[in-house]
Each structure stands twice: as C-alpha cells, then as structure tokens.
Amino acid sequence: MKETKISVKDLNLYYGEKQALRNITLDIPEKRVTAFIGPSGCGKSTFLRVLNRMNDLIDHVKIEGEVFIDGVNIYDKSLDVVNLRKNVGMVFQKSNLFPKTIYENIVYGPKINGIRDKKLLDEIVEKTLNQAAIWNEAKDRLNENALSLSGGQQQRLCIARALAVEPEIILMDEPASALDPLSTAKIEELIHDLKKQYTIVIVTHNMQQAARVSDQTAFFYLGELIEFDRTTKIFTNPSMKQTEDYVTGRFG
Amino acid sequence: MELKKRKKDFSGFISLGIVRLMFFFLAFILILLLGKIFIEGIGVISLEFLIDEPRNNMTEGGIGPAIFGTVAVTLFMVLFAVPLGVFSAIYLNEYAKDTFFTRIIRTSINNLAGVPSIVFGLFGLGFFILFVGKNLDEVFETGLLFGQPALLWASATLAVLVLPIVIVSTLEALNSVPKSHRDASYGLGATKWQTIKNVVVPQARPGILTGTILAISRGAGETAPILFLGAAFFLPNLPIADLCIGDYCIPMINPTEQFMYLAYHIFIMATQSSNPTETLPLQYGSTLVLIVLTFLLNITAIIFRYRFRKSLGRL
Numbered sequence: 306m307k308e309t310k311i312s313v314k315d316l317n318l319y320y321g322e323k324q325a326l327r328n329i330t331l332d333i334p335e336k337r338v339t340a341f342i343g344p345s346g347c348g349k350s351t352f353l354r355v356l357n358r359m360n361d362l363i364d365h366v367k368i369e370g371e372v373f374i375d376g377v378n379i380y381d382k383s384l385d386v387v388n389l390r391k392n393v394g395m396v397f398q399k400s401n402l403f404p405k406t407i408y409e410n411i412v413y414g415p416k417i418n419g420i421r422d423k424k425l426l427d428e429i430v431e432k433t434l435n436q437a438a439i440w441n442e443a444k445d446r447l448n449e450n451a452l453s454l455s456g457g458q459q460q461r462l463c464i465a466r467a468l469a470v471e472p473e474i475i476l477m478d479e480p481a482s483a484l485d486p487l488s489t490a491k492i493e494e495l496i497h498d499l500k501k502q503y504t505i506v507i508v509t510h511n512m513q514q515a516a517r518v519s520d521q522t523a524f525f526y527l528g529e530l531i532e533f534d535r536t537t538k539i540f541t542n543p544s545m546k547q548t549e550d551y552v553t554g555r556f557g
Numbered sequence: 558m559e560l561k562k563r564k565k566d567f568s569g570f571i572s573l574g575i576v577r578l579m580f581f582f583l584a585f586i587l588i589l590l591l592g593k594i595f596i597e598g599i600g601v602i603s604l605e606f607l608i609d610e611p612r613n614n615m616t617e618g619g620i621g622p623a624i625f626g627t628v629a630v631t632l633f634m635v636l637f638a639v640p641l642g643v644f645s646a647i648y649l650n651e652y653a654k655d656t657f658f659t660r661i662i663r664t665s666i667n668n669l670a671g672v673p674s675i676v677f678g679l680f681g682l683g684f685f686i687l688f689v690g691k692n693l694d695e696v697f698e699t700g701l702l703f704g705q706p707a708l709l710w711a712s713a714t715l716a717v718l719v720l721p722i723v724i725v726s727t728l729e730a731l732n733s734v735p736k737s738h739r740d741a742s743y744g745l746g747a748t749k750w751q752t753i754k755n756v757v758v759p760q761a762r763p764g765i766l767t768g769t770i771l772a773i774s775r776g777a778g779e780t781a782p783i784l785f786l787g788a789a790f791f792l793p794n795l796p797i798a799d800l801c802i803g804d805y806c807i808p809m810i811n812p813t814e815q816f817m818y819l820a821y822h823i824f825i826m827a828t829q830s831s832n833p834t835e836t837l838p839l840q841y842g843s844t845l846v847l848i849v850l851t852f853l854l855n856i857t858a859i860i861f862r863y864r865f866r867k868s869l870g871r872l
Binding site: 357359362387388390391394395397399401402403404413414417418450452453463466467469470 | 735737738739740741742743744745746747748751755756760869870
C-alpha cells in the first residue's frame with residue numbers, strides 16, 4: 306500500500322437538519338485511483354465535495370470531523386480555502402467550460418494565480434493539453450470558442466484546465482456519465498495515465514468503470530461508508546452483504 | 558385499434574385569429590404613428606435645422622442646442638446609472654444574503670420603476686439641487702455654482718429614474734450565469750471576487766447592455782423630471798466651457814450650465830409658443846430627430862452587445 310494522501314476521521318455532514326454523511330472514516334492512498342460507488346443520493350458526491358470544501362459554497366451545510374491532506378486538517382479555521390482548491394482540482398459531471406477560447410480556458414487558473422508571462426502560459430497550455438491527450442485535436446484551434454468542441458473533447462479540456470493549476474489531487478464527479486462509450490474509453494485511459502502523477506478520486510455510477518479504472522473502491526449507502534477495500538476484492542469477494550447486492554445488481 | 562379522424566379545432570382557430578388580429582392592429586398603429594411623423598417631419602430636416610438654434614419665436618431656425626443637450630444629458634445619465642446599477646446588482650445578487658431587509662430592497666427597486674416621473678423631478682430638485690448642490694457651494698465656497706438647476710443634476714435625476722431598469726436587467730443577467738461555471742472557477746482556486754470579475758460579469762454583459770439600451774430610450778424621452786432641473790426654454794449657447802490644464806485648453810461639456818432638451822423643446826413648441834400652428838412642422842421635425850437620435854444611441858449599445866454575444870459564442 307502506498308502512503309496515505311487523504312485521511313478522513315469521523316466525518317458527519319448535515320444539510321440543515323438532514324444528515325447526509327454519517328461517521329465516515331477512510332484513508333485514500335497517494336497516486337492511486339479511488340472510486341466511490343453507491344446508489345443515487347447515497348452521499349458519494351457530497352463526500353467528494355468535502356475533500357476540496359466545495360460544500361462551503363452551499364448555505365446551511367454543517368460539517369463535523371476531520372479531513373487531513375498530507376497531515377494538515379483542511380477544516381482548520383486558519384486554512385486558506387482558495388489555496389486548498391488549487392491543490393485539489395475538480396472535474397465535474399457535465400463539462401463546465403467557460404464560454405471563452407480553448408486557450409483562455411486553460412490559462413484561467415494559472416492567470417488568477419498570478420502567472421502573466423505569455424511564454425510560460427503557452428507552455429502550460431501545450432503541456433496540459435498533452436497530458437489530457439487533446440493536444441492534437443486542439444492545437445490548431447486554440448483561439449476558437451471552447452464550446453465548439455465535442456462533448457468528449459470538452460470533458461478532456463476540463464481535465465486539462467484542472468491540471469493547469471498543478472494540483473496534487475484530482476476529484477472527478479462522474480466525469481464520463483454524459484459521454485458516449487468511445488469518449489468514455491478515452492477518459493478512462495487518461496485517468497490511467499494520470500495516476501502516475503496524481504492522486505485521483507472518482508465518483509461513478511458505472512460499476513464496470515469503477516472496476517476498470519480504480520485501485521480501490523468505497524461503497525456508500527444512505528450516507529454511510531459500508532465497505533472500502535481493493536477494487537478486485539469489492540467486485541469479486543465483498544465482505545458485506547449490501548456491497549455484494551449492489552455490485553451484482555440486486556438493488557440500486 | 559380504431560383510429561379517429563381529425564376533428565376541426567375551432568377554439569384553436571378562433572384564438573389564433575384573435576392573436577393575429579391583435580398583432581396586426583398593433584403593427585398598424587405603430588406604422589401609422591411612425592409614418593405620420595416621418596412624412597410630416599422629413600420636410601423640415603436639413604443640415605441647418607440640425608445645427609442652428611431656434612429663431613423668431615421658435616417658428617424658424619433649428620434645434621441644434623436641443624440635440625446637443627439631449628445627447629449630453631443622456632451620456633452623463635448613462636455614466637451615473639450604469640456603474641451604480643451594475644454594482645448594486647452585483648452586491649444584491651452575489652453578496653447580500655436573502656433576508657427580510659434585502660427582500661424589501663428588491664421589492665422597492667421594482668416599485669421605483671412605477672413611480673411617476675414628475676416625482677423624480679421634485680426629488681431631484683429637493684435632493685440634488687437644494688441639498689447636495691447648496692451644501693457643495695457652502696463647503697467649497699463656490700458662490701452659486703452647484704446649487705442651481707444644471708445639466709449635472711438633470712442627468713443625476715434621470716439616472717435615478719432609470720436605475721431600476723439597469724438593476725433589474727443586470728440582476729436577471731447575473732442570475733442566468735450557470736452555477737456550474739462558478740463552480741468551475743472556485744474549483745480552480747479563484748476567490749469570489751475573481752469569479753465574479755472573470756466569469757460572471759463577462760457573461761452578464763449582454764444583459765447589462767440590454768438594460769443600458771432600455772435606460773437610454775427611457776431617459777432621452779423624459780420631459781417631466783427635468784422641468785425644474787435646468788431644461789431651458791430657449792438657450793442658444795451650448796453648455797460648453799474650456800477645460801484648461803496649464804495653457805492647453807479643450808472645449809468640454811460644462812455640467813453646471815443649463816441646457817435645451819429635445820423632448821422638452823417639443824413640449825414648449827406645442828404648448829408655450831405664441832403660435833403653435835406655425836411651429837407644427839418644426840414639432841414634427843424635432844420628434845423625428847428625437848426618435849432617430851434615440852435609435853442611434855441604442856444602435857451603439859446594440860453593436861456592443863452583438864460583439865459581447867459573439868465573443869461568448871452565443872450567435
């Protein structure tokens with residue numbers, strides 16, 4: 306097992322009165338792909354958003370417990386949330402590119418971090434587009450509106466945009482759920498390449514996908530973490546009855 | 558399975574007829590109105606009419622000073638109203654919490670749009686001239702400079718009048734920026750202000766300009782609010798003064814002067830002239846100029862909006 310990157314201890318999350326996450330404790334290893342699976346409304350996406358404090362943006366959310374990234378509690382009052390989000394990038398379910406050019410989308414993050422040097426920005430664009438395996442398709446149309454790309458290309462561009470701020474962790478919230486099988490395969494291939502450098506946490510509805518891309522899998526049900534183990538174990542020989550029912554398609 | 562034959566949809570037929578009739582009735586009225594103004598007015602339009610000042614008890618000459626005054630007041634109005642309105646809307650939409658107090662403010666803004674414009678005129682007189690202006694004069698010891706009717710106060714009052722229009726359309730524009738784009742920006746480590754400045758406002762620009770367009774149309778056509786605020790009956794001299802920095806002087810609009818105003822001028826010609834029949838062609842001409850002028854001011858804003866939309870890939 307690799308070193309732990311993210312360590313969550315006794316996490317509870319409430320939307321107003323309603324409790325959405327119950328006593329979550331788990332350790333996410335570095336430079337591995339960790340998948341969160343579970344039926345809709347089980348809290349897996351909410352939990353993903355705990356890891357870069359995106360839930361802060363929603364009113365009436367109350368969080369108890371501790372989340373350590375590299376040993377630092379990210380819910381400590383003195384922590385700079387903006388800086389946290391630079392280190393923990395996020396890719397959303399639906400592509401949310403800005404209605405700007407491809408180039409401007411990539412340099413958005415670096416620019417707000419104060420990078421002004423045109424040459425450096427050009428390098429970042431080429432590097433991240435290469436990393437996201439979209440350089441060949443995009444290099445001749447960097448100054449075109451990003452929304453003119455296809456859905457799959459847009460999602461890979463979102464990944465490239467997240468990489469441009471040089472995060473160490475990438476959170477992906479059902480990144481391929483709106484894509485066709487071919488584009489999905491490309492995203493999965495990309496995830497496989499990226500885990501050499503990045504710690505990846507992915508939420509997915511698609512169990513084959515979880516089985517294909519992840520090293521370990523966490524199964525959530527009704528706000529609780531039911532089981533967390535190596536992916537092969539979860540899918541072939543789960544310890545819990547609920548996990549087995551879910552992965553074999555008996556409910557969910 | 559028994560498939561039925563199509564029945565005649567009488568109620569649909571009749572409602573379509575009514576809707577269509579209403580539309581053509583409206584189009585007819587509009588064409589009649591504009592056509593009448595155009596046919597009656599086009600005859601008096603000449604370069605001289607556009608540049609000259611009124612002569613001979615307003616039965617001859619042109620409307621140059623009134624055109625100048627209208628453009629000047631409208632420009633100043635936009636300069637006041639748009640920044641104020643846009644920043645207020647940004648605060649209301651992005652920062653203010655949804656409390657009883659902010660709800661009252663939102664409702665008040667909407668109600669403000671329904672206040673009769675003469676009330677704004679009285680407000681302008683009371684607040685801008687008698688309070689702000691008089692106090693400025695006292696503080697800076699400028700004699701009677703700010704505490705009297707002037708272009709500046711007319712623009713400011715019209716700005717207050719059109720403020721609800723600007724705020725409401727900006728609010729709508731800000732609201733329509735998808736949450737996912739804000740999330741993307743926050744996810745990349747942007748602060749709230751960076752997100753608003755770089756993502757939200759650029760996408761709201763077309764909507765902000767729609768508000769500006771509506772504001773211009775409303776402001777340029779108003780008469781009542783500027784009655785007490787410096788609109789002059791007859792003022793052949795343009796409100797211009799030389800602005801000098803050292804020895805270098807450029808002519809600038811002097812916002813402390815009184816001015817002529819097209820809409821007011823038309824009113825004057827129609828009701829205060831000793832011979833309204835003789836001024837009639839000039840009234841039509843001035844009305845035509847006012848419509849064209851408003852249209853031109855609008856076109857400028859529409860061109861900007863077109864460019865913004867294009868850069869957002871919405872065309």
